[in-house]
Amino acid sequence: MLKVFIAVIGAAVVASPQARIAPTMSAPQQSSATRPNVEAARPLLGYVSEGSNALYSVVGSSGSPAWGEPISLPDATSEAFLPPRQEYALLASDAGLSVARLSRSALYPGPLLANAIARPDRVAFSPLGSAAVLVSNSERRMQALTYRSGKASVLWSLSLSNPAELLSFAVSDDGELIVATFADHPPRYSLRGSDWQPLAANCMPGAWTFLPGSHDLVLSDRFQNAIVLLPRAEGTSIAVKVLLLEGGNADLIAADKQGTRVLAAINGTSTLWQIDLGSGTAQQLSSRSAVNTLTSLRDGETFLISVQSPPEVLNLSATENNFKQRLESAR
Numbered sequence: 001m002l003k004v005f006i007a008v009i010g011a012a013v014v015a016s017p018q019a020r021i022a023p024t025m026s027a028p029q030q031s032s033a034t035r036p037n038v039e040a041a042r043p044l045l046g047y048v049s050e051g052s053n054a055l056y057s058v059v060g061s062s063g064s065p066a067w068g069e070p071i072s073l074p075d076a077t078s079e080a081f082l083p084p085r086q087e088y089a090l091l092a093s094d095a096g097l098s099v100a101r102l103s104r105s106a107l108y109p110g111p112l113l114a115n116a117i118a119r120p121d122r123v124a125f126s127p128l129g130s131a132a133v134l135v136s137n138s139e140r141r142m143q144a145l146t147y148r149s150g151k152a153s154v155l156w157s158l159s160l161s162n163p164a165e166l167l168s169f170a171v172s173d174d175g176e177l178i179v180a181t182f183a184d185h186p187p188r189y190s191l192r193g194s195d196w197q198p199l200a201a202n203c204m205p206g207a208w209t210f211l212p213g214s215h216d217l218v219l220s221d222r223f224q225n226a227i228v229l230l231p232r233a234e235g236t237s238i239a240v241k242v243l244l245l246e247g248g249n250a251d252l253i254a255a256d257k258q259g260t261r262v263l264a265a266i267n268g269t270s271t272l273w274q275i276d277l278g279s280g281t282a283q284q285l286s287s288r289s290a291v292n293t294l295t296s297l298r299d300g301e302t303f304l305i306s307v308q309s310p311p312e313v314l315n316l317s318a319t320e321n322n323f324k325q326r327l328e329s330a331r
Helices: 316-330
Strands: 003-006 042-047 056-062 064-072 079-081 089-094 096-102 107-112 122-126 131-136 140-148 150-157 166-171 178-183 190-193 203-210 217-221 226-230 239-247 252-255 262-267 274-275 279-288 302-306 311-315
Touching: 042 064, 042 302, 089 107, 089 166, 122 166, 131 166, 140 166, 178 239, 203 252, 217 252, 239 274, 262 302, 279 311, 311 316
Parallel strands: 003 279
Antiparallel strands: 042 056, 056 064, 079 089, 089 096, 096 107, 122 131, 131 140, 140 150, 166 178, 178 190, 203 217, 217 226, 226 239, 252 262, 262 274, 274 279, 302 311
């Protein structure tokens, strides 16, 4: 497989795995690239939460990204959860949960969501950010929200007998299907908040994502040591399609906005793959620093892949063009 090199500068910073909504990092150091008069002239790529009471913008281009100015949250008790594409943020506070609109330099909370979990311990978003699942340990339940036409609403709730046993979970864009792994149990699914059912496929997921707008599930399967596709994961009979052999150790997976390409990585290493679902081909990419997140930024084609100073991002369209140019020059 062709190796494509991504030029970056700076040392790696260890971040939390994909189960968290945003990586935890040291606050970006101010430089000439993050001064207000410089930042204002640079395109906005997206945002990242650094685990405290602020968000940071990522500005510049995919070839030359930089940290922007911080956006302070409304109060010291607030916590923001960022979905893919980052059209909004879920804002949790002592008062309750709200949807906040993001501008380049400010965050504008909306009204509190009725009956929503106010202080979720864990959140997972769908591939396009149109749905989210919240988990409350104290309330022993999970809850699905949908976000459409600028408004969020509660879709369903599901009791959890022991939230500590919930290891990982993912939700489809319509908010109707959730898959989850529990301690000492095979993977399960729930459709519209119904009782848990076992997945028909025999697999041990290391990471997973639904493809945008579908119930098709892509996961790294440690049983087969491969990255596989499960069409309609709630089905009673699933024909598993192998996408990448020897990819079973990937613990970070994300899809682009069209659902035609998937990124997979081994957290804390420079191992990174791009899989084209249409052609069935895979490229192994390389970075100079450790990959520690696959956060989809605003355009759905650019991904934050390493939290550092400066940050490292990967634009899939640019990578595809470079790959095609290399093929043409090799003919």
